Amino acid sequence: MHPTVLLDASRLLSRTERAAPTGIDRVCLAYAEWLIAHPQYRMVPVRARKGQLALVSNDWFRERIKDLRTRWNGLSEVQDRPQDTALLQALSTPLRPAQSVRSPLPVTTETRKKRHVARQFFRARRTALPPAMAYINVGHTGLDEPGLLTSLQDAGIARLLMVHDLIPVTHPQYCRPGDDAKHARRIHHALSLGSHIIANSAYTAAELERFASGLNLPRRPVEIAHLGLESHLGQAEPLVTSRPYFVHVGTIEGRKNLAFILNVWRTLTEQMGEQTPSLVLIGRYGWENEAELAMLHRCPELQGRVHQAEGMSDRLLTRLMLGAQAVLSPSSVEGFDLPAVEASALGVPLIASDIPPHRELVGHARLIDPQDGFGWMSAIKDYSIQKPEVPQYTAPDWARHFAIVDERILKPLATLHQQR
Structure with missing residues (x-):
């Protein structure tokens, strides 16, 4: 039996009608595709709802992932808009x-159909979650309230959380009023209730360390894994x-x-x-x-x-x-x-x-x-x-990113899970 990994799909589901993704959207999509294709883990999509997790239909979610990939890539387009x-x-x-x-x-018949499906989906009642080895959240969604992570911790489910930046906390002048306090709660909960933290850069990891030191929070394991490209x-x-x-x-x-x-x-x-x-x-x-x-x-x-x-x-x-x-x-x-x-x-x-x-x-x-x-x-x-020549550049890629997540976090968790 493959270990179950709960993937928080909340952010992706809120983006089902977007024509183009943000950087965090791309990360969420890459994780979904990686876990869907992974031979050793059973991925179960979930979403946050009022501080708790609700199951997402596997088939429905996979169709949405395919649709987002096709639309966001735009490689099949013949003519520009x-x-x-x-x-x-x-x-x-x-x-x-x-x-x-x-x-x-454009609001086509298909778009209206998707909106109807999404509305029906978000009204669905909460269903009991299956036993799981780990929960992964790479979109910051739902972390401003502690209940979600606390319930996972009580159930013995590891909490893998990605932190993309601390900008609302360190530079609140660039964000909406109130975002600094909201993001501070997210980071506080990630550090106090998460079991593993993934940082997208050494700079983000250093900012996390500074935040934790300032509030005397626990030092969680932080893995630095640069993001991959499309x-x-x-x-x-x-x-x-x-x-x-x-x-x-x-x-x-x-x-x-x-x-x-x-x-x-x-x-x-x-x-x-x-x-x-x-x-x-x-x-x-x-x-x-x-x-x-x-x-x-x-x-x-x-x-x-x-x-x-x-x-x-x-x-x-x-x-x-x-x-x-x-x-x-x-x-x-x-x-x-x-x-x-x-x-x-x-x-x-x-x-x-x-x-x-x-x-x-x-x-x-x-x-x-x-x-x-x-x-x-x-x-x-x-x-x-004069357009200058660019030196040879080795870009970070998803293979190396996921190798870090798999080798340093998920595989050790799977070993412990099997020993229980």
Whole structure:
């Protein structure tokens, strides 16, 4: 009998209608696919509901996973959406109005059917969980209340929890009001009630240690396992445009330091005129982004030169990154920064802020202080004229990530489970 592993699917189930995933969404999907295919464990999907876990239909969940993978990859698409076509045309036609391409999925009959299924699913009553060896939560969902982890602990089920960052705690100015206290509760419960912690970077692990020391919390085993990349990454042709452009991938929010970059671009237009490269911001609108939105929509110098899009398939995103002079990652703070790693894996030049996660993961990039306006302008000008060669880069991958989780956590747990 294969040991049972409970996978918390709460975050994935809340994303069933999203056109494009966040970085944490990708991690949740990768774990689901890994456990579904694993020959030694029986994966049972569950979701958090009022501080307790409820079973998810295995067949229903597997169909949702297949659907998300197909939709998010976008590799089977033949034609771009009208919004994407408009963006591509804008990159070849200077001085057009700035593009803001926000594109939720169309409400088709199939989408309505999925919404109906989801509504029925979330109304389902709680069912007794099967005996299990471990519970895995890699999406932070449900950890702000202690009851869920306490009940698992009382049942003798190991609790494997991934911590992606402590940004709401360490940098609350970049988050919604109240998120700092909520995330602090999550981290407190993870450290006091979790049995194993997975950190996505050494920086995140160090922040966890600092948090635990400050509150005199127990020191749980922390495994550092860098996140992997999508297996289809690079399966696209570079985009060719009539003018050079740069790309930023990520939510448009304060911590991404985009207000700073937009001010850099405004200065570039004053200095370079018609030779100013384009900038493409790919991502949803987030929180604490009033300065960014004011610049995007009201700054005359940026009109036709800066474009924003969201809901983009991985296929088109890969094309945009491959064709760019460079990917920009000017963030003030990150836990991992998946787009920066993806750009490096694709062989795309990267200009990134000089912060600990970037030094750890993409030290080969052109690293610049996140507030050094002259440094960023110089780098962008240089890369506009000549796209530099990128040194050989060995990207982290899911095989190594899951080897750490399996060898150091799950297999020892399975041995103990069999001895009981």
